[in-house]
Amino acid sequence: xxxxxxxxxxxxxxxxxxxxxxxxxxxxxxxxxxxxxxxxxxxxxxxxxxxxxxxxxxxxxxxxxxxxxxxxxxxxxxxxxxxxxxxxxxxxxxxxxxxxxxxxxxxxxxxxxxxxxxxxxxxxxxxxxxxxxxxxxxxxxxxxxxxxxxxxxxxxxxxxxxxxxxxxxxxxxxxxxxxxxxxxxxxxxxxxxxxxxxxxxxxxxxxxxxxxxxxxxxxxxxxxxxxxxxxxxxxxxxxxxxxxxxxxxxxxxxxxxxxxxxxxxxxxxxxxxxxxxxxxxxxxxxxxxxxxxxxxxxxxxxxxxxxxxxxxxxxxxxxxxxx
Amino acid sequence: xxxxxxxxxxxxxxxxxxxxxxxxxxxxxxxxxxxxxxxxxxxxxxxxxxxxxxxxxxxxxxxxxxxxxxxxxxxxxxxxxxxxxxxxxxxxxxxxxxxxxxxxxxxxxxxxxxxxxxxxxxxxxxxxxxxxxxxxxxxxxxxxxxxxxxxxxxxxxxxxxxxxxxxxxxxxxxxxxxxxxxxxxxxxxxxxxxxxxxxxxxxxxxxxxxxxxxxxxxxxxxxxxxxxxxxxxxxxxxxxxxxxxxxxxxxxxxxxxxxxxxxxxxxxxxxxxxxxxxxxxxxxxxxxxxxxxxxxxxxxxxxxxxxxxxxxxxxxxxxxxxxxxxxxxxxxxxxxx
Numbered sequence: 001x002x003x004x005x006x007x008x009x010x011x012x013x014x015x016x017x018x019x020x021x022x023x024x025x026x027x028x029x030x031x032x033x034x035x036x037x038x039x040x041x042x043x044x045x046x047x048x049x050x051x052x053x054x055x056x057x058x059x060x061x062x063x064x065x066x067x068x069x070x071x072x073x074x075x076x077x078x079x080x081x082x083x084x085x086x087x088x089x090x091x092x093x094x095x096x097x098x099x100x101x102x103x104x105x106x107x108x109x110x111x112x113x114x115x116x117x118x119x120x121x122x123x124x125x126x127x128x129x130x131x132x133x134x135x136x137x138x139x140x141x142x143x144x145x146x147x148x149x150x151x152x153x154x155x156x157x158x159x160x161x162x163x164x165x166x167x168x169x170x171x172x173x174x175x176x177x178x179x180x181x182x183x184x185x186x187x188x189x190x191x192x193x194x195x196x197x198x199x200x201x202x203x204x205x206x207x208x209x210x211x212x213x214x215x216x217x218x219x220x221x222x223x224x225x226x227x228x229x230x231x232x233x234x235x236x237x238x239x240x241x242x243x244x245x246x247x248x249x250x251x252x253x254x255x256x257x258x259x260x261x262x263x264x265x266x267x268x269x270x271x272x273x274x275x276x277x278x279x280x281x282x283x284x285x286x287x288x289x290x291x292x293x294x295x296x297x298x299x300x301x302x303x304x305x306x307x308x309x310x311x312x313x314x315x316x317x318x319x320x321x322x323x
Numbered sequence: 324x325x326x327x328x329x330x331x332x333x334x335x336x337x338x339x340x341x342x343x344x345x346x347x348x349x350x351x352x353x354x355x356x357x358x359x360x361x362x363x364x365x366x367x368x369x370x371x372x373x374x375x376x377x378x379x380x381x382x383x384x385x386x387x388x389x390x391x392x393x394x395x396x397x398x399x400x401x402x403x404x405x406x407x408x409x410x411x412x413x414x415x416x417x418x419x420x421x422x423x424x425x426x427x428x429x430x431x432x433x434x435x436x437x438x439x440x441x442x443x444x445x446x447x448x449x450x451x452x453x454x455x456x457x458x459x460x461x462x463x464x465x466x467x468x469x470x471x472x473x474x475x476x477x478x479x480x481x482x483x484x485x486x487x488x489x490x491x492x493x494x495x496x497x498x499x500x501x502x503x504x505x506x507x508x509x510x511x512x513x514x515x516x517x518x519x520x521x522x523x524x525x526x527x528x529x530x531x532x533x534x535x536x537x538x539x540x541x542x543x544x545x546x547x548x549x550x551x552x553x554x555x556x557x558x559x560x561x562x563x564x565x566x567x568x569x570x571x572x573x574x575x576x577x578x579x580x581x582x583x584x585x586x587x588x589x590x591x592x593x594x595x596x597x598x599x600x601x602x603x604x605x606x607x608x609x610x611x612x613x614x615x616x617x618x619x620x621x622x623x624x625x626x627x628x629x630x631x632x633x634x635x636x637x638x639x640x641x642x643x644x645x646x647x648x649x650x651x652x653x654x655x656x657x658x659x660x
Binding site for chain 1: 554555556558559560561562563564565566569574577578581651652653654657
């Protein structure tokens with residue numbers, strides 16, 4: 001078996017903010033196998049974006065040196081900046097409206113990405129971009145090169161950004177909620193396009209979202225983040241059908257497609273500067289025990305390739321909370 | 324784009340026409356009787372009336388206005404009440420000197436101000452940033468007449484490396500007149516010695532005049548770059564693998580510069596008025612000194628003409644700025660539709 005494309009090991013990111021030191025990620029591990037599709041879900045503020053920024057090598061300034069390792073094709077891209085995987089990791093951003101520079105032509109923006117990471121002459125690269133535009137079904141690919149971002153619709157811009165992500169022939173595609181800013185029909189088309197491209201080109205995919213419906217349609221595996229730690233992970237189908245961590249269970253119950261009664265989770269995600277001790281979910285947990293560990297509970301492996309960070313994962317959630 | 328430029332040009336016309344009317348009205352409202360000035364202290368009422376008739380000052384005001392408009396449109400500003408020579412001729416002789424000076428100052432301000440602002444922004448709160456901020460506050464605070472004299476003292480008197488005043492050495496003389504711009508004419512004539520000499524003469528006045536502009540441009544570039552650096556597309560570009568230097572110097576700067584270009588248009592007004600003091604100190608034979616002389620001698624024809632010419636130059640600069648902006652940011656031309 002070939003080694004995984006991406007391996008995040010014990011990643012911890014802390015930022016100094018005005019409110020104190022923020023623990024944004026703590027001991028996060030994650031593996032994207034070659035050809036695998038892995039989703040990362042969680043509420044806003046759980047550390048999804050920081051995880052992506054760490055992988056893409058654009059963590060904000062002012063942070064402490066992150067601990068842990070991010071191995072891309074076996075090389076640590078977290079500690080060794082020279083081993084940077086830029087170009088080999090294609091990035092599809094969240095907001096197609098804000099992610100393109102309004103004063104540069106679409107073609108030139110993609111050429112700029114290829115400048116340092118793709119072989120061939122300028123003409124070769126242009127040909128490649130046109131091919132990619134065709135692959136992402138952008139209308140009139142030749143003319144699109146010379147158009148400015150505002151001359152495209154939202155869905156077209158996202159196609160353009162997907163083409164840009166593929167420009168340097170990446171091994172891994174990293175997508176940050178790429179459909180949130182789009183309307184529902186366009187969302188479907190973009191997701192279908194991503195699925196097709198991943199399958200056709202044998203790409204690996206790391207997909208960040210807060211939407212379980214989107215997750216289920218794209219990712220074979222899922223990692224659930226809560227307050228900067230991994231709460232649960234496993235094959236998407238299994239986790240969605242039978243969530244084990246109380247957070248995942250409540251989160252799924254919140255999803256309008258699945259909940260019989262729409263529930264909320266009491267309380268809010270803790271501020272990154274004031275993470276609770278022990279299990280980070282305990283202040284909001286419906287099944288909190290006197291026996292809960294004082295240290296953050298470790299991930300416990302379960303059958304079927306699953307893991308969960310809660311010792312009481314087999315307990316039922318009290319009916320009182322389901323009402 | 325062609326339509327956009329045409330629109331901008333057409334929009335400048337009413338402004339210029341307004342200027343023609345306004346200058347005429349102002350010239351009749353301000354105290355000071357040009358006929359009296361011209362006739363001298365010992366003039367008799369009969370002499371005054373004769374001069375009034377000669378310059379058309381005795382006609383009804385509306386008729387005078389119409390004559391004024393007609394004269395402006397034909398480029399005939401009449402004769403100076405002071406020198407008796409045609410105003411158009413006098414201005415044509417002096418305008419190039421002022422244009423040369425102001426454009427040199429603008430060029431200096433832009434070529435130094437933009438990189439300084441960019442450097443400051445990418446070193447946000449670092450030593451370079453502090454230095455540039457200090458420089459830009461200083462540049463706006465220092466009075467140009469003081470700076471001019473200091474520069475003269477240091478570079479002309481003490482070090483004796485640059486000429487004190489004038490456009491060229493009297494010994495060298497002016498090149499044959501083609502455009503009136505000495506730098507251009509000397510090159511046309513192939514007289515590189517005159518070109519070098521003219522550059523040396525231009526340096527101190529241009530530096531003096533450019534400083535406030537340089538400060539403004541540096542400040543606006545800095546804040547524009549800082550603002551652009553916060554944008555999502557910059558984060559995306561970094562994630563996508565843009566080179567650091569090209570990201571700042573090309574990708575970010577082009578966005579930031581749209582704001583700076585607007586400032587350059589506005590700056591031009593300040594440069595022209597600043598040129599009055601600078602020209603006086605450096606004995607620069609331009610419009611500024613001419614205007615001062617016209618004011619002091621109530622030479623209203625000359626003043627009208629100077630005001631109009633400056634207005635036209637200002638309008639041309641602003642149309643150029645609009646076009647430059649549309650070239651930098653394609654949305655500008657489309658929004659204007």
